[in-house]
Amino acid sequence: MQEKDIFNLLTDESFCNYCLKTNVEDVEYWENWLKENPSERENIESQKALVILLAHETATQVAQNEYRKLQQRIQLSGKNSGKLFPLIRRWGIAASLIISFSLGYYFYHKAQRNQQIASTISNKIVPGNARVMLILANGQKIELNTAASGTVARQSNTTIRKTNDGRIIYDGDSKNILYNTAITARGGKFELTLADGTKVTLDAASSIRYPVSFIGKERKVEITGQVYFEVAHNPAKPFRVLTRGQTIEVLGTHFNVNAYDDEPVIKTTLLEGSVKVNYLGENVLLKPGQQALVKNGISIIRVSAVDPELVVAWKNGLFRFNKTDLLSVMRQIARWYDMEVIYPEALKNTDLFEGSTLRSANVQSILKQLEVTGHVKFEVDGNKIIVRNK
Numbered sequence: 001m002q003e004k005d006i007f008n009l010l011t012d013e014s015f016c017n018y019c020l021k022t023n024v025e026d027v028e029y030w031e032n033w034l035k036e037n038p039s040e041r042e043n044i045e046s047q048k049a050l051v052i053l054l055a056h057e058t059a060t061q062v063a064q065n066e067y068r069k070l071q072q073r074i075q076l077s078g079k080n081s082g083k084l085f086p087l088i089r090r091w092g093i094a095a096s097l098i099i100s101f102s103l104g105y106y107f108y109h110k111a112q113r114n115q116q117i118a119s120t121i122s123n124k125i126v127p128g129n130a131r132v133m134l135i136l137a138n139g140q141k142i143e144l145n146t147a148a149s150g151t152v153a154r155q156s157n158t159t160i161r162k163t164n165d166g167r168i169i170y171d172g173d174s175k176n177i178l179y180n181t182a183i184t185a186r187g188g189k190f191e192l193t194l195a196d197g198t199k200v201t202l203d204a205a206s207s208i209r210y211p212v213s214f215i216g217k218e219r220k221v222e223i224t225g226q227v228y229f230e231v232a233h234n235p236a237k238p239f240r241v242l243t244r245g246q247t248i249e250v251l252g253t254h255f256n257v258n259a260y261d262d263e264p265v266i267k268t269t270l271l272e273g274s275v276k277v278n279y280l281g282e283n284v285l286l287k288p289g290q291q292a293l294v295k296n297g298i299s300i301i302r303v304s305a306v307d308p309e310l311v312v313a314w315k316n317g318l319f320r321f322n323k324t325d326l327l328s329v330m331r332q333i334a335r336w337y338d339m340e341v342i343y344p345e346a347l348k349n350t351d352l353f354e355g356s357t358l359r360s361a362n363v364q365s366i367l368k369q370l371e372v373t374g375h376v377k378f379e380v381d382g383n384k385i386i387v388r389n390k
Contacts, residue, residue, distance in 0.1 A: 019051040042372075125363040125380065127336050131188035132202070134160075134168070137178035137212065144168060144182075144190070155180075158195065158212045168192035174213035183207040184225070186338035189314075194221075197232035198239065201315050204335045205260070226258045228315050231273075246294055247278045255286075256312050262331060266294040269311040277301060317359050319366070323352040326376065330385070337363045341385045348389045351375060 017023035018030040034041055134142045137155060144152065144162065152160045158172035160180075168182070170193065184190050184202045191201045195213045202208060206225025219239040231239045233252025241248040243259040246266055253273025259266045268277050270286040277284050277292040280299035284292055291306040313320035314332075321329060330341045336359060351374040357366055367378040367385065379386040 015047075016051055019048045125337055125339070125383075127187050127359055127363075131185040132190040133183045133185075135181040135183070137180060145188075155212050166191070170195040170212060172213065175215070176212075177215055178212040179209055180212055181207060181209045186335050194219075194232075196234065196237075196239075199230040201228040203227070203314055204338075223257060223259065225260050226256070226314065228254075228256045228312055230254050244296065245279065249276045249278070250274070256308075256315075258311075260331070260335075264295065266296075267311075268292040268294075269306060269308060271308045271312065313356070314359070318356055319359055320356045321353045323354060325350075325352055326370075326374065326387075329353055329370070330387070333363065333366065334385070339363065339383050339385050341387060343387045344389055346389075347387065348375060 014023075014026045014029065017026035021027055030044075034044060132144045134144050134152070136142070136153060140153070142152060145166075147162055149162050149164050152162050152168070154160070155178050156172075156174035156176045158170055158174045158178075161169045161171060163169060168191075172195070174195075182190065182192060182202065184204055184206050186205045188204050189202065191199070192208075193199050194210055196219055198219075200208060203226035206223065206227055208221055208223045208227060210221040211219075214237065217237060219234070219237055220242065221240070222242045224243065227241075229239075229241070229250075231250050231252050231254075235251050239250045239252075241250075241257060243257060244261075244266055246259070246268075248255070248257065248268055250273065253275055254271040255273075255275050256269045256271070257266070258269075266279075268275065268286065269291040270288050272288055274288075275286050277286065277294070279294045279301055280297075282299050282301050284301045284303055286292055286303065289305055289308060291304055291311070293302045293304065307322070310320050310322055319332060319336075326347075333339070334341050353370065353373065355369075355373075357369075363385070364380060367380070371377050375390050377388050377390055379388065
């Protein structure tokens with residue numbers, strides 16, 4: 001199906017009625033058309049999913065961001081035949097997305113109420129919940145995802161509370177140095193607020209060790225995995241993050257650290273403020289929009305400009321890929337869906353992937369799109385993803 005045809009579909013009133021099931025006659029028309037044109041079913045289903053995605057409010061921000069980047073490059077024509085919707089903002093966004101990704105791909109996700117998009121693959125694997133373990137200073141372990149809202153524990157003069165939306169907040173000012181550790185499982189994500197007001201978001205398979213109350217001249221925490229920080233400003237007490245031999249020093253800022261053990265480099269990305277990254281005696285000062293890359297055992301810190309929104313897409317419930325290789329894509333999928341990836345002895349794939357999808361999608365729908373756009377195919381066997389060359 002050509003790009004012009006795709007554009008017309010997304011602005012065709014009959015097709016939109018079919019996707020959203022708002023007109024019985026249009027539904028019947030398109031179902032009959034698919035029976036007569038079975039070779040176009042995959043294209044139609046893909047565009048149908050996109051229409052529903054755009055109709056779902058959780059996808060609005062994603063589409064708007066992509067539209068703003070593309071609207072200066074893409075001229076939307078209002079001259080279309082057949083029954084058409086006016087080219088209102090949302091359908092304009094859809095059209096620009098399709099044209100933009102004509103050389104790549106666009107992932108899609110279904111909302112729960114749109115069961116008609118369901119894949120023919122049974123036993124769909126969906127991501128986990130906010131599974132997190134809190135380990136107190138005395139060694140007591142608390143499963144926070146099953147704990148009731150309200151006071152979870154007390155340590156010295158500090159109260160640990162769980163909010164109605166599942167976040168953890170520390171209240172009080174302990175005079176004793178007590179350390180807690182929060183650990184997210186594979187497939188989990190969690191938010192907590194430290195005693196100084198610093199907000200922390202942990203991605204899957206990540207951890208943070210921190211004091212119940214910050215005593216002394218500095219605020220120091222240790223992390224593994226991927227963690228996003230919004231550090232409370234306090235010039236008199238610098239905030240330091242330690243991970244894999246690297247130290248990040250800040251006063252008050254927003255930044256992201258990706259330090260998974262299975263990633264080849266540690267990535268520190270600055271969104272607001274400034275941070276100083278130290279590794280093996282080398283130091284760099286980052287500005288907003290910059291990323292520091294550190295390779296284990298090499299005392300060279302490389303700095304590059306990046307799109308911060310791409311880096312923190314995980315925090316906002318998205319997978320976003322920008323010329324990302326297959327191995328990197330699969331590491332993210334494996335952590336989020338708590339799966340093992342098995343590769344062939346000789347992996348021939350050299351594709352770089354681009355696109356976006358909600359992290360609430362089932363894994364089969366994502367793998368199907370990767371198959372369409374790359375030179376690999378996938379088989380899901382229990383909690384294993386088997387990669388094969390096409």
